[in-house]
Amino acid sequence: MSIDYQGLAVKGVQALSPYQPGKPISELARELGLNPSEIIKLASNENPLGPSEKAVAAVEHALTDLCLYPDGNGFELKQKLSARLGVGADQITLGNGSNDVLEVIARCFAGSDSEVVFSQYAFAVYPLVTQAIGATPVTVPAKDWGHDLDAMAAAVTEHTRLVFVANPNNPTGTVHDADAIEAFLGKIPEDVLVVLDEAYCEYMTGKKDPDGVALLNRFPNLIVCRTFSKAWGLAGLRVGYSLSSPAIADILNRVRQPFNVSSVALAAATAVLDDEDYLQRSRAANAAGLKQLEEAFDQMGLRYIPSSGNFIAVEVGPQAMGVYQALLAHGVIVRPIAGYGMPNHLRVTVGLPAENEHFIDALSKALAAAGQGA
């Protein structure tokens, strides 16, 4: 008798489809027989500047201790974050990327009898971690591609344990200002945890940008998540963290793996926090690149969703998959987001000026080939 092993998986997991990452450069190089250096990847919201030199030097230094387990408490990194953000070290939970923290939060606070609320078009990891623990996802229809915060607050029931809010959101780039986030938090019962995912907060340029850290004292049910993967340029090392009350952090620390952040990653993240210049350059390059892409889209008559992140969702029409493939043939990797329910859009990460130009050029050719160019 043969056993249906897939049938043995918990129900939520059976219904899962795996996270679809951006296509790696090495894969496209193999497929097209291209030199990897000829390929431009604008698919995973990675930092186009390359890593900070300070981070690289710290990694090299840390290599001598590869035989040792990392500091499971991340003492030095927590001290640095604590001083920088004005929170207690006991409010910080480190993760193997903020993805790790998002998952730990779900496992700690939701179960098979819980509902987890998030928005349509929100970051794909929220439904993933929700289903993996057998909780019920409650997807609230978006408003103008962004979170409908009033509707999300109204979707909270006695079964709701968690609400995920991505601000700015990926893949839409939409953002809510400080007043909107505060008003939203004011409507959520204190026994429902709100996860404010600020993976792109360093890129925000508005006057009334929310700062989750400043809200922690007033909203004890708030968990703020941040990452070193984007503006800090360390996506390959996997370091992120959450900020919360010490009580919540204590719970998260019980469930996270004891050595979830590697020694090399800890060293790099600790060092990069001293590289303020790198952060400023990341921000400046992003602002300039976003403008470059928006102007090109305007000229081409393409609609896009104004973005507060390091990426932008551009509407290329129902043949988006064909456009994506044509871009690949030109050596440009972007991200199709049909999986997010956005089959007419492609998400493009902001690159360096020459990369953006190459992408724009390839996009015009791809659209012309698809018979819908401007």
Ligand SMILES: *Cc1c(COP(=O)(O)O)cnc(C)c1O
């Ligand atoms: C990229 C991203 C993250 C961060 O992922 P890491 O695991 O820290 O690399 C978290 N949330 C959103 C919305 C993101 O786009």
